[in-house]
Amino acid sequence: MLFAVTMDVHLPPDMDPDVKADILAREKAYSQQLQKSGVWPHIWRCAGRYSNLSVLDVKDNQQLHDVLSQLPLFPYMTIDVTPLATHPSDIALLEEGS
Numbered sequence: 001m002l003f004a005v006t007m008d009v010h011l012p013p014d015m016d017p018d019v020k021a022d023i024l025a026r027e028k029a030y031s032q033q034l035q036k037s038g039v040w041p042h043i044w045r046c047a048g049r050y051s052n053l054s055v056l057d058v059k060d061n062q063q064l065h066d067v068l069s070q071l072p073l074f075p076y077m078t079i080d081v082t083p084l085a086t087h088p089s090d091i092a093l094l095e096e097g098s
């Protein structure tokens with residue numbers, strides 16, 4: 001199942017720099033591990049915002065929740081989830097059917 005996920009990051013301005021660096025390093029490693037495994041096929045920066053727009057490919061809602069809630073930045077994020085379905089105008093579907 002595919003989900004579009006927007007993650008807005010809100011770090012406290014007074015966060016200890018070492019704590020911040022540690023969280024960001026763990027966030028990067030965690031997301032790159034999921035990207036390599038195919039669970040997180042797309043991650044884009046939302047221009048001009050400390051936010052990303054990602055596509056996650058998971059088995060079900062529970063796996064989505066597990067993946068998101070284990071993000072090191074999870075306590076500092078506002079997350080918006082949109083379930084995705086195929087679009088009938090997608091030319092990739094024509095190519096699959098031919």
Ligand SMILES: O=C(O)CC1=CCC(=O)O1
Nearest residue numbers: 009027028031050051052
């Ligand atoms: O958008 C960000 O910077 C937060 C984030 C999610 C995964 C990652 O590596 O960074």
